[in-house]
Amino acid sequence: xxxVTQSPTHLIKTRGQQVTLRCSSQSGHNTVSWxxxxxxxxxxxIFQYYREEENGRGNFPxxxxxxxxxxxxxxxxxxxxxxxxxxxxxxxxxLSTGRNTEAFFGQGTRLTVV
Amino acid sequence: QxxxxxxxxxxxxxxxxxxxxxxxxxxxxxxxxxxxQQFPGKGPALLIAIRPDVSEKKEGRFTISFxxxxxxxxxxxxxxQPGDSATYFCAARLSGTASKLxxxxxxxxQVTL
Numbered sequence: 259x260x261x262v263t264q265s266p267t268h269l270i271k272t273r274g275q276q277v278t279l280r281c282s283s284q285s286g287h288n289t290v291s292w293x294x295x296x297x298x299x300x301x302x303x304i305f306q307y308y309r310e311e312e313n314g315r316g317n318f319p320x321x322x323x324x325x326x327x328x329x330x331x332x333x334x335x336x337x338x339x340x341x342x343x344x345x346x347x348x349x350x351x352x353l354s355t356g357r358n359t360e361a362f363f364g365q366g367t368r369l370t371v372v
Numbered sequence: 373q374x375x376x377x378x379x380x381x382x383x384x385x386x387x388x389x390x391x392x393x394x395x396x397x398x399x400x401x402x403x404x405x406x407x408x409q410q411f412p413g414k415g416p417a418l419l420i421a422i423r424p425d426v427s428e429k430k431e432g433r434f435t436i437s438f439x440x441x442x443x444x445x446x447x448x449x450x451x452x453q454p455g456d457s458a459t460y461f462c463a464a465r466l467s468g469t470a471s472k473l474x475x476x477x478x479x480x481x482q483v484t485l
Contacts, residue, residue: 260417291472300378300461300475301416314472348415350473360406361473363415 260362261285262351270370271339279334279367283351289313290332291361292324293348301348307332336369344371375399376464378476385483391449393479395462398443402464406473407436407447410459419460420447452483 261284271277283290289308293301303316307326321337330351336343346368350361377396385391397405404423408416422429422436422445429436435448449456459480463473 260415262415264415293473298478300463300477301473303472303474306472360418360421362418363408365413365415368413 262364264364268368276337281332281349283330287351289352291350292334295346339371376476382480385452391452393447396444403467404465408461454483
């Protein structure tokens, strides 16, 4: 186990609704990244948070937003859900933004939008 | 624009055989190349990683070969076992970033008895 935990594990939402996914990073890790993994695809980088600040963003619209808290846990919020948002959402934590660090993933949250 | 290309899409290997998965990248600013293993319903698990100043790295049955001039790297799984059946992703990370990874499209490996 990586020590990265995500909740909930599964979620079903209706198109147009809003959703919040949560991630607890590995102890001591101060950087959290979120990824979207569509079925049969590789994970796609959404954004990264370092010390409560967004520190890089992938090609995702503003309705994807996030937060990082003082204990380095994080939330991913998605507004105005679309059918194409159905995917496995992964959280990865790492020690810092430095060179010598590894990223460890949680088990993911499976989001289904109907 | 896909920056990390992975092949093959799927692979069937007999138990005891060698599994080989290849990746190619475009951005020379990448400075760290991990491989992840993912089982159904689970998150990716870090398997092995290499930096471009090293041509080969071996950990147990898993070896990464890296060719900087060709911008290619590959994963070799020696003595493949049924328990290795999973999806494998190569990835690349830009210099100065922690967990901002660019992933390949994945290879589904099946090891048969």
